[in-house]
Amino acid sequence: MKKYGYNSGYIGVDRRTTDVGTISYQKRMLEREANRMRMAGVDIHRDGLVLGLLAENLTDSISDGWTDSSANGYNYSIGGGPTITANSYMKFLNLDSTDDFLDSPAGMNPLGSAAGTAVFIMSSTDPQGLFFTQGGGPYLAAYRAGNTMYHSGYGNSILHYHNKVLKNNVYANFPDGGWNMTEFKNIERDSNTGWQFSNYNGYEIVGKIRALLIYNKVLTADESAQNYDYFLGRGYFSE
Secondary structure (H helix, E strand, O other), X not given: OOOOOOOOOOOOOOOOEEOOEEOOHXXXXXXXXXXXXXXXXXXXXXXXXXXXXXXXXXXXXXXXXXXXXXXXXXOEEEEOOXXXXXXXXXXXXXXXXXXXXXXXXXXXXXXXXXXXXXXXXXXXXXXXXXXXXXXXXXXXXXXXXXXEEEEEOOOOOOEEEEOOEEOOOHHHHOOOOOEEEEEEEEEOOOOOOOOEEOXXXXXXXXXXXXXXXXXXXXXOHHHHHHHHHHHXXXXXXXX
């Protein structure tokens, strides 16, 4: 491609802006290889967002909990004692296999009668786990070798997407050791319980988490792609 003298980028390729303008082509290539390209103007999809736990809102202390970036103030507390890694490109919680979990605030009922979407940015190699629960009873997306994805109390038509691709098999895709965007669409639960993350004995997910979003709508492919681009651009998929 032709490079023009009056700018420092290339036509048709990603660019990263800084306070002093566009970074050099050489630095841009290094950052792209490191998966740290930041796309100017990209935000997460906000329409229908009822819970937004983002790495940007993690402090260095688990006692501060995790602040909700939606307008609902559904701030989660952090239970068990996971560690927070703060020296990476983007913070994350390190979860162990015994008692680490996220506790939803009292009275939280994010979906009501609507069908919704749950989005997780995580990294794990755990062969057995589940996502939402309340210490038992209802649960979303349990998985293990003998049953690759099953639910109770969250509807019967749940679709699982792995990095925007429909998979419907959590066991074979989620615990691959990489940072991924895991989505569950068409979830249904009109209740203020069942929104704890990874809090069922024997099914706590060992891994790392950077984001947890809930929407009171089923995200379209384009809306999921917008979220993916945001997380990619912010470095959520980088260690």
